[in-house]
Amino acid sequence: MKKLIVTLVLLAAALLVCNYLRTAEPSSMSAKRQPVLNHSEPASKAPKIEEALAHASELKEQAVELDSPETAEPTPIRQPDYLPPIAQREAKTSGYQYQGDLDDHQAYLQFQHQQQADIKQAYIVAAKVKVEQLKELLARGEREGISEEQRQFARGKIAAIEKMSAELEEQLEAQTIAQ
Numbered sequence: 001m002k003k004l005i006v007t008l009v010l011l012a013a014a015l016l017v018c019n020y021l022r023t024a025e026p027s028s029m030s031a032k033r034q035p036v037l038n039h040s041e042p043a044s045k046a047p048k049i050e051e052a053l054a055h056a057s058e059l060k061e062q063a064v065e066l067d068s069p070e071t072a073e074p075t076p077i078r079q080p081d082y083l084p085p086i087a088q089r090e091a092k093t094s095g096y097q098y099q100g101d102l103d104d105h106q107a108y109l110q111f112q113h114q115q116q117a118d119i120k121q122a123y124i125v126a127a128k129v130k131v132e133q134l135k136e137l138l139a140r141g142e143r144e145g146i147s148e149e150q151r152q153f154a155r156g157k158i159a160a161i162e163k164m165s166a167e168l169e170e171q172l173e174a175q176t177i178a179q
Contacts, residue, residue, distance in 0.1 A: 009059050016052035117175060120168040127165040134158050 100107045138154045 013056035124165050127161050
């Protein structure tokens with residue numbers, strides 16, 4: 001932050017010097033490339049440069065004052081304008097909380113079992129979609145000639161996802177029978 005402020009101050013000073021040079025009297029700039037401040041003339045233009053430098057140092061002091069934590073006012077926390085999709089999903093599911101009496105252990109256990117069943121069901125649904133995508137990618141890879149090692153790796157991943165999905169389906173069936 002301080003580097004940015006210093007850069008801005010130096011840029012402001014450079015602009016003031018450029019503006020000074022642009023507005024300088026044409027008679028002081030001859031074709032012989034005489035210096036802008038001719039020592040034979042009165043040094044009436046020297047105060048302008050000093051004023052520009054003084055103004056630049058004032059800007060720097062003001063910037064340092066604004067940067068100090070003592071003078072900074074706390075900004076209130078507000079809801080962001082954009083929420084990424086994952087945060088939107090979390091906002092929708094955050095309302096899924098236990099609403100019953102915490103002293104009723106059986107009701108809370110039932111709530112937990114329902115949460116676990118929902119998670120398992122969501123995995124099963126997502127696994128079906130993912131397996132289809134992976135099978136399409138594997139078929140494309142076979143057409144384009146990927147190595148046998150990569151095909152075996154992909155087949156292993158597909159088999160592992162299908163196995164986990166089948167295990168979760170069995171657990172869900174056992175859980176519904178037990179209830």
